[in-house]
Amino acid sequence: MDFLDDELAFRDEDGGFLPVARKTGFLGASPDKDCFFLVSGMDFLDDEPAFRDEQVKPQRGDRLRGKGGGGSGSQILERPKALNRRLDGLSIGTFIGGSVECLLDLAVPTRRIPNLTLEVAMDPKQIPTFEACSSMSSQCRNLNQNQRVTEFDAGETERSLPKFSSHLDNSFHQSNQAQQVAMNWDPRAVLNSLDILGHKIHQIQDVVRSTLSNERQLSMQPNEFAAQQQLINTDLTCIIIEIISTAGTLLPLIKNALSSGINSPGQIGGIANSASDLDIVDMLRQNDSLLSEGAKDSEYEELIKGLSDWDDEGLKPISTEDDVKDNEDGVSGENLPLGSYEVLQLEKEEILAPHTHFCAICGKGFKRDANLRMHMRGHGDEYKSPSALAKPRKEESSEPVHIKRYSCPFIGCKRNKEHKNFQPLKTILCVKNHYKRSHCDKSYTCRRCNSKKFSVMADLKTHEKHCGSNKWLCSCGTTFSRKDKLFGHIALFQGHTPALSMDEVKSQGMLDQLQSDEVMAKKEDMDYIISGNVNEDTNFSLLKGADDDLGYFSSMNFDSFTFGGIDGLQQPSSFDTSESLFSFHK
């Protein structure tokens, strides 16, 4: 663990951290956003050349950058799991302001590369704390994401770490250069802001401590307790908002710094800043959620305890806050007794990841673990044993199985554990569907009606079963997907009528009108021809001409013949002729 002191964490004169440059990598930055990610690949697995070249591609970086947008405090740390599965190593830093900086090293959470390290630069005395927390967190994540990995393989980590540090050695002078560039902004203003932030953090700590002491007394009635909680929540929210706004003032500075940092080609600069307690807060939150996903309750508690032991200033308040939240969860939602279940919260990327199971060897992703097990057979005989192929059984522990409930990561959502009337989600599938339905774009459009949109494919498919089939409409405005239901409705209610869709009526009307117009037009034409000639008095002799080839219907021979009834036909005004035109046998 000491290596971090020597090689990884470099401090500059001002107490900030040097940017850590990697051998290869990619820097995604978005100038118009409040934060950006630093992504760099670590080539510390030299023995597996197949994967060495697989770095994060630019489009992945784009995606990552997009997600980082918004700049709210809760999104300071992002875990770009969805995009970095195939990387050997990855480091991500999210920067908010010049003072808020953290660097998170994420390694692929597989069995083969368990050397996850999470580093955040901060005050020298906090470094051990941080190191501890980061390694613990990576361990937890291993536990979570790859269920089979139950133990942290320390030995393997030990083996791979030297390589890691050697690479860092190589890149040391480069990072120094980058750090030089980053020094252009005014450190005093930053320090000032940081002082304010520190003050705020203390405020939060005080508030939470007061609750803690209240809780220990156990004398409070549930109502009072809830009221108290509400008060604390409001206080917390106020303070956090202040912190964020203060941090925000530092933003232009860090932007400048970043742009200058990027200017050096072929280098990825991590920018070291003076640490802030806020980072810790976020870090912990992150860790918390990581832990809660898969880790055992006891581990989680241990971790929290350990963290608070190391850092009795920044960590405790948060952990207690979470405790409070957990307690609150039990109150609402389903009728589970208070605290009888644990709340887990997945991160956005995890929820949206197309695959949840990954091959430790080749990194291929799968939606189901069964598919992964099938896939694993191709990697060697050891995966073909019945035990390897069997469905991993739930860990049998001496403790009774804890009921797990899930929280939506979206702040402000009723399904988020911080919501006042929190209602937990029952399964991971619920989380996925809920998150997509409520907080994602509806990208699936029904191809039939072109109006309905869905964010979950299954919803679209369900809709498509009914869409396009006739909408059975009643005059009262109710629609039915089935005709018999409509007729049942009409039979039941007096005065309700089946309603025809308007376009149907219109098209029918248009058609009819067209036809009748046509008929009328033709008739008029003909009537004109007839009446034009028919009144001329001529005699029979002309009729003979009908046989001659006078062409088609020209001044028509037959027309000159006065039929008895034709006059009546044209002008049925005189009553005796019109009379003769009525039928008398009916």
Next chain:
Amino acid sequence: MTKSRDLCRRIDRSDGFATLTLDLFSGSPNPNPCSYSRSAKRVRVSCASPAAEENRSSLFDSLSEEVLFLILDRLDSDPLDKKSFSLVCRSFYAAESRHRRALTPLRSGLLPAALARYPSVSRLDLSLCPSVTDAALASVGGALRSSLRSIDLSRSRGFSYAGIESVAVNCAALVEINLSNATDLSDAAAAAIGRARNLEKLWLARCKMVTDMGIGCIAVGCQKLRLLCLKWCLGISDLGVGLVAVKCKQLRSLDLSFVPITEKCLPAVLQLPHLEDLALVGCLGIDDEGLMSVKQESKSLQVLDMSNCQHVNHAGFSSLLSKTPGLRQISLAYCCKVTHSLASSLQKIYNLQSIKLDGCEVTTSGMKTMANSCRTLGELSLSKCSGVTDEGLSFIVTKHKGLVKLDATCCRNITDLSLASITSSCTSLTNLSMESCNLVSREGFRLIGQRCHLLEELDLTDNDLDDEGLRAISGCHNLSVLKIGICLKISDEGLIHVAKGCPNLQELDLYRSVGITDIGVMAIARGCPLLQIINLSYCTEVTDYSLRSLSKCSNLNTLEIRGCQVSSSGLAIIAVGCRKLTKLDIKKCYFVDDAGMLLLARFSQNLRQINLSYCSVTDVGLLALASVSCLQNMTILHSGGLTANGLAAVLVACGGLTKVKLHSSFKPLVPKPILEHVEARGCVFQWRDKPFQVELEPSEVWKQQSQEMHV
């Protein structure tokens, strides 16, 4: 005023009059009768005053409208009388205008004038107008706002839902609409009908585009419906019919023939409290299992027609018949075999009076059971049934002495034995059809003439009938319809007997009874003055003399003289004498030429249908015929003198044509715009490509051929 009331009383008392003379000023020395005698019935109005012309009209005015209406009420039988009446003077004309209730215009172009003249028409029959536009219907709706009760559009086209809507909305008193054959109308039109709230009778036969949605609109809108005909409405299913049954509780008569329904709607239909008449002809969706699953009873049902329900067997029928104890008439034509089990299901129906089993396979045991099951059968039809035997038929007729109508057409196995039992037990028989019962002999016919004195209709077509038999039959003095076609043995002698014995004869069919000559026809014409329909086709001995005698039968409306040796002069005499002639078939009358047509056109203004094939008629004759404004149906094949131009002229000139049968060689010759125009007016062309066939084969040969075809 007293005079007027007295007049009313006198008119009221008189029960139909041949001549009514209104002598307004009796006692005046010099009566100046003003009479019109264009019809048999005569209205003579005597205006006694020798006064000046302008004075006379005021005298007629003194007759109150009440009196005139009473007179008009008695003139209903013959439309020509009304015309005469209206031509008397202005007041009579006005009275007739106000009195007329029914109007049947020949074409829609006359509608505006007719509507202006007859403001109180309640029944508008547009079945002779092939093309009725929305505008015409709108004018009807506007003119007959309160009076119109019934409108018939069954033969018309060219209108849309908008026209129907204007009638349905404006005419609040409308109770009847016939929209049959409006194959291009869809649900929108049905929705428009639904706005006629007082509708009681609705015919929608062959409205194939109307769906459940449309019929649903009608069911909800027209809840007073008593009669609904949905025959051939292929778009309607159980749902629509079910909704009708739920909403229209007043339904008395429901025709669901050929509608794709299943048994699912039957419970709702049978639940209708007043349903009396139900037709389920050709409902192939109904089967045995379905009918057996129907548990609903209908006490009110009286008439059930389930002909052509080919998927129903005796089990289904038995199940249904047990639920309908009030039946009076049942038709199971072209259904299943009539066996003991089916016939025994009739047992529960106490009042059954009429059974139609046309085209069914019948067993003797079935007939016996039927005879035992039914109580008072009045009408029995076994037309084209196979398996009818003397034994079965005799058993039935001896059990049911009240039989009035018996149809045994094509029951080829029955003999004199059956006739003996029929005539001995069913003395009140009025209708007897036994076409093609070849085994019946002279003795059988003798029995008919001897015992069935009430017989009114007798069909002996294609029987072994001779003059002796005919002499016996002439004993049925009430006979009004006699069909003795294809009886090759009969001659003038037999016809003379008929002429003497049957003065009420109205219809006589002598098709291919080649033994007939002018003498027989003359005797008939003299002895049967009420004759309306006569068929003398292929009686090759018939000449102009027959026509001359037939011209005395002023009621004659249908004359078929195919292949007779008649000429234009004979036709002219008919035209002058028989003013009511509506159907004329002179196919293969080679001597009929333009002269005949000219006179026909001049006098037979009521002609509707004519067949001129093989005649020597040219363009001149045809054009003359075009002046017959009623003409609707023409068949002109192989008329030598006809040219395309002349034909085109005729087609344009005959405004009322609905159907024209022509040789296909004319099709390319007649200008296409003219054809299109005529079609647009509502005429249908049938192009035939029959070979020219001059020779008439002898009737014996023809019969041989037809029998060979039969076997």
